[in-house]
Amino acid sequence: MIFKKKKPWVRFYSVDPGVAELQPWIPAAKLHRKWRTAALKNTASKEKRCPVMRVTKLWERMTAELNGEDGIPELYEHAVTCPALRDVMDSGYVLKCPADILIKTDGTGINFQWLSQMRFCTQTGPGKYVSAHIPQQTEGMRHLVDQNKDVLDWTIKLELPWRVQAHPDLVFIQMPIPYWDEDRFSPPTGVVDPSYSYEINLQLFWHKVEEGEYLLKAGTPLCQWVPVHRSYLSNRNIDFHCETANEADFENNAIMEYQRHKSFMEMETLKERIMSHKVILALNKNIKRFM
Structure with missing residues (x-):
């Protein structure tokens, strides 16, 4: 009999009806970013996909570079294709605002007022939705969240x-x-630890301090939660090394340099380059030290 290993699991549940059906948590990968859609569309344009046009662009770039000309056609890929950005955008889950909130500020930069038609958790009390932390609770830190904003x-x-x-x-x-x-x-x-903290209350550092009214509509994305293994929070569980490169590193780096220059970038996809890098990095002999 084959026993299938169970996946780690997470369960978000609402104590008020309707919220889980109408404003559920969503996988972060399903969050629609207009700029991302436009960039991906441009990346997949006919000019980028057509082999003939890619060769033409390659010839223009290389001849201009060899002739030392100014205004060499730029070689780039949009950052939207970067695996590091893709993974941070698509990992975990997004919490959405469950009901409209109207926030009013008076221009002093101190406090706020609010209105909403909803109160939650009414089965266990009079209901609640919006409250506040006094300034002393975030003194010295709240301005560090984004130092370019009030x-x-x-x-x-x-x-x-x-x-x-x-x-x-x-x-x-x-x-x-x-x-x-x-x-x-x-x-x-x-860091949120569900082993002892099961209620989800979210703080918002509010940046619009000028006088005005601001509507947070139901469905507004509020924050992102990315699951990680709890053991990785402690450095004691990681065998940490910081050292100067050795002979095996230089050998591996030489192979990587060859890989980077053996093909014209226009003729190789990002996926192909990533696969090649994985193969090369797996050859680094230092890996055996930690096995």
Whole structure:
């Protein structure tokens, strides 16, 4: 009999009806970014895909470079194809605002007022949704969240209907949604441990301090949670080394340099380059030291 290993699991559940059906947590990969869609569309354009046009561009670039000409045609790939950016955008889950909130600021940069038609957690009390942390609770840190933006002295706190359960090995990195078009607020970055913290309350550092009213609509993406193994939070569980390169490293680097120059970049896809890099890095003899 073959036993299939069970996946680590996470369960988000709402104590108020309707929220899980209408404003559920979503996989981060499903969050639509207009700039990303446009960049991917341009990357997949006919000019980028056509072999003949790619060879023509290659010839123009190489001849201009060899002749020392100014204005050499630029060789680039949009950052949207970068695996590092793709993975951080697509990892984990996104929390959305469960109901409309109207935030009003008076221009002093100190406090705020709010309105909403909803109250949550009414089965266990009078209901709640928006509260606040006093300035003393975030003194010295709130301005560091984004030093290019103003921030209210009082911090908005959303008391949400969501609760969380997860596999004992999982904790979550809470962070602002990367490369997302939102300048009104920033959620704090931190570690959420469902083994003892199951209620989901979200703080928002509010940046719009000038006088005005601001609507957070239901469905507004608020933050991103990325699951990680709890053992990785402790440096004691990582065999850490920081050292000067040795002979095996230089040998591996020489192979990598050959790989980088053996083919014209126009003739090789990003996926092909990544696969080649994986093969080469696996040849580094230092790996045997840690096996």
